[in-house]
Amino acid sequence: xxxxxxxxxxxxxxxxxxxxxxxxxxxxxxxxxxxxxxxxxxxxxxxxxxxxxxxxxxxxxxxxxxxxxxxxxxxxxxxxxxxxxxxxxxx
Numbered sequence: 001x002x003x004x005x006x007x008x009x010x011x012x013x014x015x016x017x018x019x020x021x022x023x024x025x026x027x028x029x030x031x032x033x034x035x036x037x038x039x040x041x042x043x044x045x046x047x048x049x050x051x052x053x054x055x056x057x058x059x060x061x062x063x064x065x066x067x068x069x070x071x072x073x074x075x076x077x078x079x080x081x082x083x084x085x086x087x088x089x090x091x
Contacts, residue, residue, distance in 0.1 A: 016048055020056035027052065 016023030027034070027048045034044040061069055 012048055013051065016052040017055045020052045020059060023052040023055070024049070 012023070012026065015026055027045065031045055034048070036045070037043055061072060064072075
């Protein structure tokens with residue numbers, strides 16, 4: 001019997017979010033099994049690697065000094081606010 005799709009993707013998400021290094025290894029070892037593109041033109045490979053990268057950034061940021069954490073948080077909030085303003089006023 002074939003496994004449901006959500007069981008396969010759950011474990012990939014779990015490892016990419018909780019243990020990003022292991023998520024990288026799993027995705028890179030299974031590149032041939034992941035779809036190149038889906039119906040919307042998105043690649044599963046890039047999607048899972050992006051999730052693992054973002055999760056790795058948060059893990060690394062957790063290990064940095066408090067001042068660096070606040071600096072990075074301020075930069076992220078600036079980009080989010082700038083994107084909202086650009087979208088709101090359609091600049």
